[in-house]
Amino acid sequence: xxxxxxxxxxxxxxxxDSAVIKCTYSDSASNYFPWYKQELGxxxxxxxxxxxxxxxxxxxxxxxxxNKTAKHFSLHIxxxxxxxxxxxxxxxxxxxxLVFGKGTRLSVIA
Amino acid sequence: xxGVVQSPRYKIIEKKQPVAFWCNPISGHNTLYWYLQNLGQxxxxxxxxxxxxxxxxxxxxxxxxxxxxxxxxxxxxxxxPAELGDSAVYLCASxxxxxxxxxxxxxxxxxxxx
Numbered sequence: 001x002x003x004x005x006x007x008x009x010x011x012x013x014x015x016x017d018s019a020v021i022k023c024t025y026s027d028s029a030s031n032y033f034p035w036y037k038q039e040l041g042x043x044x045x046x047x048x049x050x051x052x053x054x055x056x057x058x059x060x061x062x063x064x065x066x067n068k069t070a071k072h073f074s075l076h077i078x079x080x081x082x083x084x085x086x087x088x089x090x091x092x093x094x095x096x097x098l099v100f101g102k103g104t105r106l107s108v109i110a
Numbered sequence: 111x112x113g114v115v116q117s118p119r120y121k122i123i124e125k126k127q128p129v130a131f132w133c134n135p136i137s138g139h140n141t142l143y144w145y146l147q148n149l150g151q152x153x154x155x156x157x158x159x160x161x162x163x164x165x166x167x168x169x170x171x172x173x174x175x176x177x178x179x180x181x182x183x184x185x186x187x188x189x190x191p192a193e194l195g196d197s198a199v200y201l202c203a204s205x206x207x208x209x210x211x212x213x214x215x216x217x218x219x220x221x222x223x224x
Contacts, residue, residue, distance in 0.1 A: 006152075034212070043114070043201055043215035044153065089152050097143060097166060098213060100152030 002027040004092050006101025013080050014109050021104045023090035024072040030092040033066060033073045038087045038103075047088075048075070080108045112136070114216035116202050122222045128190035131219045135183070135204030142179055143213065144187050145201040153201055153215075159185065160208055192223045 003026040013019050025033075031052040036044035050057045050064045050073065057064050061080075066073040077084055085108045091098040115134040123129050135142050141160050145153035156175070158166040161182035170177065174193070179185040189196055199218040205211040 004152075036215075041217070043203075043217045045215070046212055049212065091152070095208075097155045097158050098153075100154070102152050103150070 002030060002092055002094065002096075002099040004090060004099050004101040006090050006104060008104060009102065010105045010107070012107045012109060015080060015082060017080055019075075019077045019080055019084070019106055019108075021075045021088055021090070021106075022072060023074070023092075023101050024070075025092040025099075026071070027092070027094055028068075028071060030094045032093040032095075033064070034091050034093075034098065035062075035064060035075050036089045036091065036100075038089065040086075044089060077106075080106075082108050082110050084108050114202055114204055114214055116200075116216040116219055118219055119217060120220050120222075122224065123192055124224050125194055126191040128188065129192050129221060130186055130188045131200050131202075131221075133185045133187070133202030133216060135185075135202070136214055139204035139206055139214075140182070141205045141208050141211070142185050143203040143205075144177060144185070145203060145215075147199040147201055147218065149198070156187070156200075158208075165208075189221075192221075194223050197221055197223045 006023045034049035037047045038044045061078045063076040087103045090101045144156040147153045157170045159179045177187045201218045202216045203213040205213045
């Protein structure tokens, strides 16, 4: 089955700097790659997703890139703000339920 | 539009007691998921429903866990009897269709088994 590895497990950045989180997946047939943000005491919230026919997608300060050959995808957050502090999860899917990474705890220091 | 609703938000029970969690998905969403999230981990699928049919329950520990989705709308997940290792957050999610459709998560139920 699918296996998703996520790095780093923790990340601290200064406010205004960029943050990058990387994930690799094992099933080359996976075709859907969402990113979720989870704040304390809340459920995961979708922030951006990408499908296998697209290499990059951007939404304001957030972007995701996908390299199908290398089987990895990354989340990029620019101009980080304190409210970006949360746990971020990547996931992969091939027409089946999502397989999640273990999460990255992002801390944005003001 | 109302999101996925779960109750209770928190539950504390003693081991060997039964417990039940309830989920109401987003209106019109045919697919419903129950996930388990251990501390410091990502969600792991327990069971997936398409309408009222359980189509993927391979990760559900069937000796103590059961679930139902009567009428294809809300769903209940039950544990009987609960064990110490069941302490976790139980998340419900729903999507319009199946497969690679966007999944929307509820706030979860945090279960503590003493």
